[in-house]
Amino acid sequence: MIEVAYSAYSLVLLAVLIAFSAIRILREYERGVIFLLGRFWKVKGPGLIIVIPLIQRMVRVDLRTMVMDVPEQDVISRDNVSVKVNAVVYYRVVDAKRAIIEVENFEFATSQLAQTTLRSVLGQHQLDEMLAERERLNDDIRQILDDQTDAWGIKVMNVELKHVDLDPSMIRAIAKEAEAERLRRAKVITAEGEAQAADNFLKAAEVLHQRPEAMQIRYLTALHEIANERSSTIVFPMPLDFMGKLSSTASSDSEVK
Secondary structure, rough: OOHHHHHHHHHHHHHHHHHHHEEEEEOOHHHHHHEEEEEEEEEEEOEEOOOOOOOEEEEEOOOOOOEEEEEEEEEEEEOOOEEEEEEEEEEEEHHHHHHHHOOOOHHHHHHHHHHHHHHHHHHHOOOOHHHHHHHHHHHHHHHHHHHHHHHHHHHEEEEEEEEEEOOOOOHHHHHHHHHHHHHHHHHHHHHHHHHHHHHHHHHHHHHHHHHHHHHHHHHHHHHHHHOOOOOOOOOOOHHHHHHHHHHHHHHHHHHOO
């Protein structure tokens, strides 16, 4: 009797253990891919589910948005500049079944695909485009990754280039190029200013030539401006016609007297 009772107790205990081992609790953001005797059966969750031991097996899948840091990659641009680039990829599983069945390890596969795509896409562009057109490059990489991971039940939400690091010698070369460009623009602006000033001087000369009294007023204005400065000696050329008018005026005054 004791042996029978002990056996019954052992069977009850074994049944309880099996029952507890069959219970699975999946969170709201988790799904369970159930295999029955090695074949796909269904996707369950969230909540409390039952997995029959030895007959069924469950694989948990997280449906939240994942953040993957793409390791630094050596990229040679189209203009033969070597740069080091890293990025971050945001993706999520939208089909738990395909994410488990279609690829061995979807996280590792997505990481490797992101690295190769990053090198391939950036290698088709010049350095200036990498530095100035990041938004367009981000979208190009995201589109390629999204298309290729669609068969795995993965949706790539966003891709962001984090750093584009240059060799120190290339940084100096770019700084020299930028300085040369600034000097070129300064010379162009100076030349344009001189051209505009010469054109205005020509117009002013034409006006002064047509109106001699305007020239005299200009001389008087210049005298007034110079008088305000601290100068000990002023040598100011006077036009001959102006001097002639002064002498004629003086002679007429003497005749009147």
